[in-house]
Amino acid sequence: MIEVVAAVIKEDGLVYCFKKGQAKYDYLSNKFEFPGGKVEAGEDHRQALRREINEELLTDIDVGEHLLSVEHNYPDFSIRLHFYTCTILRPIGRLTEHTQLVELPTEQLLELDWLPADVPAVNFLLKNAIAQ
Ligand SMILES: Nc1nc2c([nH]c(=O)n2[C@H]2C[C@H](O)[C@@H](COP(=O)(O)OP(=O)(O)OP(=O)(O)O)O2)c(=O)[nH]1
Secondary structure (H helix, E strand, O other): EOOOEEEEEEEEOOOEEEEOOOOOOOHHOOOOOOEEOOOOOOOOHHHHHHHHHHHHHHEEEEEEEEEEEEEEEEOOOOOEEEEEEEEEEEOOOOOOEEEEEEEEHHHHHOOEEEEEHHHHHHHHHHHHHHOO
């Protein structure tokens, strides 16, 4: 099981959604996801998330509360994906790994084509937004 961390960044009521480019497997390519990546040996989740955001968005974040964790089996590997709310500390420098950033109100998130493992997280955000 591969441990992965992902950042749910919300600014002015909009959620930051990132489109992947071409990936190793076609079923991962060109789908939307939350920025982040694999936790490396010796890192805790928050350290891994800050490092990944430094690398992918060339900016810094504060990692806030843990939202949920999900397990997903892709055809070739399995992940445990941990979502955290994050606050961006300065503007995004440049996207080094993604082809597009879309900022959407929570209510419109399901209009995007998400990685399958992210659908439970999007539904969680939707449920919480409606409950507020
Ligand atoms: N960062 C991120 N990864 C996700 C999400 N949902 C999801 O299924 N994943 C998967 C895609 C990747 O296989 C793995 C994250 O690892 P990674 O981001 O380090 O992957 P990588 O850059 O090495 O990408 P790749 O070689 O698999 O194309 O978790 C998500 O919301 N964010």
